[in-house]
Amino acid sequence: xxxxLRRKIDEYLAEWKKNPNHLPLIVKGARQIGKTFSIENFAQxxxxxxxxxxxxxxxxxxxxxxxxxxxxVVKQISMINPDFKFIENDTMIFFDELQACANCxxxxxxxxxxxxxxxxCSGSLMGINYQEIDSVSVGYKIDYEMYSLDFEEFLWxxxxxxxxxxxxxDNMKQLQPxxxxxxxxxxxxxxxxxxxxGMPQVVxxxxxxxxxxxxxxxxxxxxxxxxxxxxxxxxxLDKAKVRNVYESIPAFLAKDNKKFQISKIAHGARNRExxxxxxxxxxxxxxxxxxxxxxxxxxxxxNYNPQNYKLYFRDTGLLIASLDDEAQADLRANKNFNxxxxxxxxxxxxxxxxxxxxxxxxxxxxxxxVEMDFFVRDANSAVPVEVKANDNSTPSLNTLIDSDKYPSxxxxxxxCHKNIGFNGKFYTFPYFLTFxxxxxxxxxxxxxx
Numbered sequence: 001x002x003x004x005l006r007r008k009i010d011e012y013l014a015e016w017k018k019n020p021n022h023l024p025l026i027v028k029g030a031r032q033i034g035k036t037f038s039i040e041n042f043a044q045x046x047x048x049x050x051x052x053x054x055x056x057x058x059x060x061x062x063x064x065x066x067x068x069x070x071x072x073v074v075k076q077i078s079m080i081n082p083d084f085k086f087i088e089n090d091t092m093i094f095f096d097e098l099q100a101c102a103n104c105x106x107x108x109x110x111x112x113x114x115x116x117x118x119x120x121c122s123g124s125l126m127g128i129n130y131q132e133i134d135s136v137s138v139g140y141k142i143d144y145e146m147y148s149l150d151f152e153e154f155l156w157x158x159x160x161x162x163x164x165x166x167x168x169x170d171n172m173k174q175l176q177p178x179x180x181x182x183x184x185x186x187x188x189x190x191x192x193x194x195x196x197x198g199m200p201q202v203v204x205x206x207x208x209x210x211x212x213x214x215x216x217x218x219x220x221x222x223x224x225x226x227x228x229x230x231x232x233x234x235x236x237l238d239k240a241k242v243r244n245v246y247e248s249i250p251a252f253l254a255k256d257n258k259k260f261q262i263s264k265i266a267h268g269a270r271n272r273e274x275x276x277x278x279x280x281x282x283x284x285x286x287x288x289x290x291x292x293x294x295x296x297x298x299x300x301x302x303n304y305n306p307q308n309y310k311l312y313f314r315d316t317g318l319l320i321a322s323l324d325d326e327a328q329a330d331l332r333a334n335k336n337f338n339x340x341x342x343x344x345x346x347x348x349x350x351x352x353x354x355x356x357x358x359x360x361x362x363x364x365x366x367x368x369x370v371e372m373d374f375f376v377r378d379a380n381s382a383v384p385v386e387v388k389a390n391d392n393s394t395p396s397l398n399t400l401i402d403s404d405k406y407p408s409x410x411x412x413x414x415x416c417h418k419n420i421g422f423n424g425k426f427y428t429f430p431y432f433l434t435f436x437x438x439x440x441x442x443x444x445x446x447x448x449x
Contacts, residue, residue, distance in 0.1 A: 003157070003204050003207055003208055004041075005034065005149070005153065005156075005157055005200055005203065005204065006153065006156045006157070007034060007038050007146075007149070007153055008150070008152075008153060009027070009038045009144065009146055010038060010041070010042065012144060013025075013038070013039075013042045014042075016142075017042075017045065017118065022118070022142075023108075023112050023140060023141050023142050024108040024111050024112055024118075024119040024120070024121065024140065024141045024142075025119070025120045025121070025141065025142055025143075025144060026098065026105075026108075026120075026121045026122070026123075026141055026142070026143050026144070027039060027120060027121070027122040027144050027146055028122075028123070028143060028144070028145045028146065028285075029122075029124070029145060029146035029147060029285055030124065030147075030148070030284065030285030030286060030314060031124045031225065031226070031229060031285075032199055032200070032201060032222055032225070033146055033147060033148045033198075033199065033200065033285075034146070034148075034149075034200040035122045035146050036096055036122060037200070038146070039094055039096075039120055039122055040094070042092075043092045043094060046090055046091060046092045046118070047085075047087050047090040047091070048084075048085040048086065048087045048090060048091040048092070049091070049092050049094070050077065050084045050085075050086070050091060050092070050093045050094065051094045051096065052077065052093070052094065052095050052096065053096040053097050054095070054096070054097045054098070054100035054101040054104070055096075055097040055100045056097075058100070059080060060077070060080060060101070061100070061101045061103070062076070063076035063077055063080070064076075064101075064103045064104065064106070064107060068106050068107040068109070068110050069110050069114075070107070070110050070111045070113075070114035070116060070117065071114070073107050073110075073111075074086050074117075086116075086117065088116045088117070089116065091116075091117045091118065092117070092118045092119075092120065093111075093117050093118070093119045093120075094119075094120050094121075094122070095119070095120070095121045095122075096121075096122050096123070097122075097123055097124075098121045098122060098123030099123040099124055099233070100123075104121060105121070105141075108121070108140050108141045109139075109140040112140040112141065113140075121141075124229070124233075124284075124285075145285075147198070147285075147314070147354070147355045148197060148198030148199050148200070148314070148315045149198030149199075149200060149203055150198060150352065150355040150356075150435055151190070151193055151198075151352060151432065151434070151435040152165060152435050153198070154189070154193050154198060154203060155189065157203050157204075157207050158189065158207060165436075168182075168186075168433060168436060169436050169439060169440070171420055172420060172429065172433060172436060172440050173440070173443060173448060175420060175421065175422050175427075176420065177419040177420050177421065178419055178420060178430070183419060183430065186430070186432045187417065187430065187431075187432060189432065190430075190431055190432035192206070193316075193348075194316055194317070194320065194344060194348050195212070195215075195317065195320055195331065196212070196215055196219075196317045197219070197315040197316050197317015197318055197320070197321075198315055198317065199219070199222060199315060199317060199318070201218060201222075202215055202218050202219060202222075202317060205218060216321060216328065219317055219318060219320070219321035220321050222318060222321075223318055223321055223322060226246075226286060226318075227243060227246070227247075229284075230242050230243050230246060230284075231243070233284070234280060236276075237276055237277055237280055238273075238277075241273070241274055241277050242277050242280060242281065244265055244266060245262075245265060245274065245277050245278060245281060245311075246281060246286065246287070247322075248260075248265045249287065249311050249312070249313060249319075249322075250313075250319060250322050250323060250343075252264075252310075252311065253310075253311075253312070253319070253343035253346070253347065254343055258310045258343065258346065259292075259308065259309070259310055259364075260278075260309055260310055260311045262274050271307065278309070278311065281311075285314055286313075286314055287311050287312060287313060287314055288311070288312045288313075288314055288350050288351065288354050288360055289309050289310075289311060289360065290309060290310040290311075290312065290350060290360035290361065290362050290374070291304040291305065291306065291308065291309045291360070291361055291362075292304060292305050292308035292309060292310075292361070292362055292363065292364060293305075293361050293362070293363045293375065295363075296363045296372065296375065296382050296384065296400060296406055296408060296409055297382055297406070297407070297408035297409075298377060298380070298381070298382055298408055300359065300361050300375065300377070300382075301359075304361060310362065312346070312347045312350040312351065312360075313347055313351070314351065314354070315351065316344065316347045316348045316351050319343075319344070319347050320344070331344075342387065342388075342389035344389075345387050345388075345389050345415075345431065346373060346387050348431070348434075349373070349374065349385070349387045349415060349431065349434050350374070352434040352435050352437075353374060353376070353385075353434065353437070355435070356434075356435065356437060356438035357438055358374075358376055358438065360374060361374065361375045362374055362375070363375065363384070363400075369399075370396045370399050370400065371396050372384040372385070372386060372396055372397070372400060373385060373386055373387045374387070376413070376437065376438075376441055377441070378441055378444050378445050379445045381408055381409065381410040381411075382406075382408040382409050383409070383410075383411065383412060383413060383441070384396075384397055384400050384401075384409060384412040384413070385412070385413045385414075385415065385437075386412065386413070386414045386415065386426075387415050387416075387431075388414060388415065388416040390416075390417075394414060394426070397412045397414060397425075397426055398425065400412060401425045401426065402425075411425060411426055411427070412425065412426035412427070413426060413427050413428075413429065413437070414426050414427070414428045414429070415429055415430070415431050415433075415434060416428065416430070416431065417430060417431065418430060420433075
């Protein structure tokens with residue numbers, strides 16, 4: 001029996017269906033992250049399931065030519081396939097590959113008003129002109145952005161239960177160090193997650209075989225597919241420039257200063273020639289952008305320089321797969337993640353924070369004497385998050401907390417290969433607990449100290 005992955009969207013879809021006033025849903029996300037499978041699995045709860053894929057069945061693109069009312073669209077679908085059954089209040093209509101038929105979005109308003117059928121759309125962010133879709137359906141649909149598996153979903157795939165996750169969280173709340181057994185086992189799981197990432201196809205291969213056989217080939221095939229999709233879908237942009245930025249990311253992450261600089265990706269390259277390229281890669285679900293704050297204080301939004309940023313791969317397994325063969329051998333044979341100048345640990349933390357719902361910000365002062373990898377927040381303070389590839393000292397973290405220049409910073413968080421602790425100024429957590437950081441910060445905000 002094939003391994004069926006438990007995903008967080010499963011619970012979201014169940015709650016969506018339960019709401020009597022739910023609107024049509026658009027599930028967005030990068031390619032190959034499991035959107036279609038999760039929706040098809042959820043659809044088994046309905047008496048009737050109508051699935052239309054605008055790429056594999058392009059004839060359905062014509063169903064909106066006579067208008068967008070729910071009755072008219074259903075009539076046109078039935079003309080193409082009379083076997084489809086439309087049972088009022090117990091039918092789910094799934095429009096897949098929405099990017100191939102943007103007209104479909106206009107019909108969502110009418111399905112929302114009609115209320116007879118549940119409608120879910122899905123598509124690759126890479127191909128969706130989302131501004132266009134949003135403008136025609138605003139107020140009549142809701143969005144859910146899906147990612148590749150986060151670390152918690154990876155642990156579920158390996159058989160871990162919710163109560164075991166809760167035990168980890170209880171240790172965080174109580175600032176109680178984990179047992180050495182838990183530390184060792186979870187660090188092993190975390191290293192596996194770094195190497196294979198969260199793409200469902202890759203995770204299934206690894207968990208089923210319990211080894212890395214075939215993993216790298218599959219990851220590199222996914223990388224090639226992303227590159228081909230850039231050539232296919234980067235409308236209105238110089239596709240060579242998009243690929244150039246995409247393929248340059250590992251080189252910048254390998255530098256001590258991981259700031260991404262357009263001027264260094266090609267001879268004579270200038271920012272004005274690359275307008276929209278980085279945003280497109282972000283919107284397509286391929287990269288995470290981490291902006292440099294002007295000052296480490298709240299609010300973060302509007303307090304950053306849009307020209308000063310770092311780029312991370314959205315899936316760390318794909319970053320690993322993009323490295324040369326020598327780096328591959330070192331990482332897989334020796335688990336030597338430190339050699340890549342901390343890039344691997346920074347990338348995985350950026351990925352985990354993004355999947356937890358955090359926008360990404362970092363800070364570096366004008367002199368370069370204070371630099372911080374990431375920031376989260378509680379109710380009223382900026383919280384610096386330092387990622388240490390080794391157990392070096394933390395001068396920047398101490399400066400941010402101690403100096404009167406940074407009144408918004410009251411305490412900090414250090415992520416490293418060390419157990420849970422608190423030294424009166426910053427909390428120390430092992431890397432693998434990053435997936436619980438949002439939950440921990442919310443617990444603090446709600447009064448659990």
